[in-house]
Amino acid sequence: MLLVDSVCKSYVFGEAPVLDGVSLRLEAGTLAALVGPSGSGKSTLLNLIGLLDEADSGQILVDDRLVSALNTTDAARLRNELIGFVFQSFHLLSRLTAWENVALPLFHRGVGRAERKARALNMLERVGLSDRVDHRPEQMSGGQRQRVAIARALVGEPRLILADEPTGNLDSVTGLQVMDLLRALNGDLGVTILMVTHDRDMAKLCDRVIEIRDGRVLPLGEAG
Ligand SMILES: Nc1ncnc2c1ncn2[C@@H]1O[C@H](COP(=O)(O)OP(=O)(O)OP(=O)(O)O)[C@@H](O)[C@H]1O
Numbered sequence: 001m002l003l004v005d006s007v008c009k010s011y012v013f014g015e016a017p018v019l020d021g022v023s024l025r026l027e028a029g030t031l032a033a034l035v036g037p038s039g040s041g042k043s044t045l046l047n048l049i050g051l052l053d054e055a056d057s058g059q060i061l062v063d064d065r066l067v068s069a070l071n072t073t074d075a076a077r078l079r080n081e082l083i084g085f086v087f088q089s090f091h092l093l094s095r096l097t098a099w100e101n102v103a104l105p106l107f108h109r110g111v112g113r114a115e116r117k118a119r120a121l122n123m124l125e126r127v128g129l130s131d132r133v134d135h136r137p138e139q140m141s142g143g144q145r146q147r148v149a150i151a152r153a154l155v156g157e158p159r160l161i162l163a164d165e166p167t168g169n170l171d172s173v174t175g176l177q178v179m180d181l182l183r184a185l186n187g188d189l190g191v192t193i194l195m196v197t198h199d200r201d202m203a204k205l206c207d208r209v210i211e212i213r214d215g216r217v218l219p220l221g222e223a224g
């Protein structure tokens with residue numbers, strides 16, 4: 001489902017590479033935590049998998065499709081189709097309501113307004129926000145904003161969700177609620193989730209823990 005093979009990435013010529021031959025494999029439907037020290041390349045790896053940046057070498061396949069070595073137009077289309085993103089700081093558009101934010105990926109696909117709205121409302125119901133669909137982000141709590149962002153990531157029925165510290169800006173109780181939601185959606189929809197976290201308790205709730213250190217994935221993570 002997700003295959004990363006010998007991926008290398010440097011930002012600065014002459015410095016040690018950030019990713020130095022990273023390989024990992026995630027089966028469909030897995031909820032995996034990506035852990036490692038600050039600066040170890042977790043966000044870099046997510047950006048490469050999510051087609052937001054290009055690897056120097058190596059291959060990445062999402063859903064049996066080779067996503068490395070695509071031109072930018074193909075990358076944008078495939079990203080919209082296959083992948084949903086959740087970020088630490090939510091990345092919602094402040095002038096749009098909750099449902100309009102959720103509907104954005106469908107807008108970019110050319111889905112008509114009525115269908116966009118229906119699907120967005122359905123997804124907001126799934127994340128428990130039926131009573132907040134017309135609120136703008138500033139009118140919502142952090143946990144609610146993150147649930148809007150999760151609904152937006154899922155509305156296009158992606159094969160893979162990439163989440164970079166989705167609970168990083170939330171207090172521990174709200175963070176656990178968001179984690180429970182991701183776990184439930186993973187179970188109900190069978191969507192594969194790769195989630196960066198610094199929190200050992202969050203990592204324990206995942207099927208697998210992948211640990212990255214010194215530019216490589218630790219063998220234990222690969223096996224476990
Ligand atoms: N655009 C960039 N240009 C130059 N260096 C970068 C760039 N992005 C990241 N880096 C460097 O690459 C390394 C890995 O960064 P990355 O953000 O992937 O780490 P991380 O594991 O996500 O860390 P954190 O846990 O703090 O979020 C760091 O040393 C960082 O300074």
Ligand SMILES: [Mg+2]
Binds near residue numbers: 042043044164
């Ligand atoms: Mg990071």
